Amino acid sequence: MKPANDFLIRDEQVFSGALSCRGCGWSLLVRHLASLLGPDTVYVLPASCFSIISGPYPLAELKANVVHTLFAAAPATATGIRAALDRQGKTKTNVVVLAGDGGTFDIGLQALSGAAARSENIIYIVNNNGAYMNTGIQTSTATPYGAVTTTNPGEGYKKSWPKDLMGIIAAHNLPYAATCSLAFMEDFREKVTRTKNTEGFRLLMIDGPCPPGHKTEPGDSIHIARLAVETRLFPLFEIVRQHYKLTYKPESFLPVEECLKYQGRFRHLFREENKAMLEDIQEHTDNTWNRLLALEKLANVIA
Numbered sequence: 001m002k003p004a005n006d007f008l009i010r011d012e013q014v015f016s017g018a019l020s021c022r023g024c025g026w027s028l029l030v031r032h033l034a035s036l037l038g039p040d041t042v043y044v045l046p047a048s049c050f051s052i053i054s055g056p057y058p059l060a061e062l063k064a065n066v067v068h069t070l071f072a073a074a075p076a077t078a079t080g081i082r083a084a085l086d087r088q089g090k091t092k093t094n095v096v097v098l099a100g101d102g103g104t105f106d107i108g109l110q111a112l113s114g115a116a117a118r119s120e121n122i123i124y125i126v127n128n129n130g131a132y133m134n135t136g137i138q139t140s141t142a143t144p145y146g147a148v149t150t151t152n153p154g155e156g157y158k159k160s161w162p163k164d165l166m167g168i169i170a171a172h173n174l175p176y177a178a179t180c181s182l183a184f185m186e187d188f189r190e191k192v193t194r195t196k197n198t199e200g201f202r203l204l205m206i207d208g209p210c211p212p213g214h215k216t217e218p219g220d221s222i223h224i225a226r227l228a229v230e231t232r233l234f235p236l237f238e239i240v241r242q243h244y245k246l247t248y249k250p251e252s253f254l255p256v257e258e259c260l261k262y263q264g265r266f267r268h269l270f271r272e273e274n275k276a277m278l279e280d281i282q283e284h285t286d287n288t289w290n291r292l293l294a295l296e297k298l299a300n301v302i303a
């Protein structure tokens, strides 16, 4: 175990005064991320919460160069920036997309797939907060089954399962992709460092606690992020060229309710008539976990 002060930010790369909501997991993680990536980094922001958090020039929160771009176009914009930097001989400069789940799972998916398939030398970070939060909590294809958003017809909660983005990404045969959590900082820092030291298209998906969107207490963000991993609702794993590896295996599996009960967006699931939905979520979580274990085993067999 590393000493606790290993998590201290030594090389601060953000100015004080971010415009994020209280308890925003994303802004805290970007602070750590930016300190690990260092000043020689260009950030590309598609429309999302971070467009606001980062703020307009000259009030930008990040000390590095920031390029705001269209919702669907971040990987394409990053491709152009990479090419221009390479042409200037700045091949070591990091080009980093900071995108939301809507910009990644939905509207930006074709640009993401294109850049990944071309093996562009870019880092892509997706903050999966499970909805289009910046514009008022609309459903995305990352929104969890059962979650209330402002755009679910009928009873108001989502009735389909989220897209397996990491599975889609794995199919692109990337040199490195991983999932990360605010509550597992050592794991996060190791994955960011590995990402930085790998060449080619790399992707990190982060579980993004969002108090206004998830209807949670701002002070509970880290606790809920930890419960998401402990219940296996958000497993931590890496994918190297389609080879899966779980980076954290909870010793005992907490039931999904233990995480969902803190989030107002799932409050209706605790009514007697919706009990079957909670069971569905547990079953889906167990199946996903078993699938990941099988994929990890497969990676060991063919390694």
Ligand SMILES: Cc1ncc(C[n+]2csc(CCOP(=O)(O)OP(=O)(O)O)c2C)c(N)n1
Pocket (backbone or CB within 6 Å): 047, 048, 049, 050, 071, 072, 099, 100, 101, 102, 103, 104, 127, 129, 131, 132, 133, 134, 135, 140
């Ligand atoms: C083509 C287009 N459609 C809609 C919008 C409006 N818009 C800006 S940010 C946003 C939500 C982004 O959601 P997500 O990518 O999940 O990021 P988050 O806000 O959750 O950080 C939307 C719909 C836009 N900027 N461009």
Ligand SMILES: [Mg+2]
Pocket (backbone or CB within 6 Å): 100, 101, 102, 127, 128, 129, 130, 131, 132, 133, 134
């Ligand atoms: Mg979002």
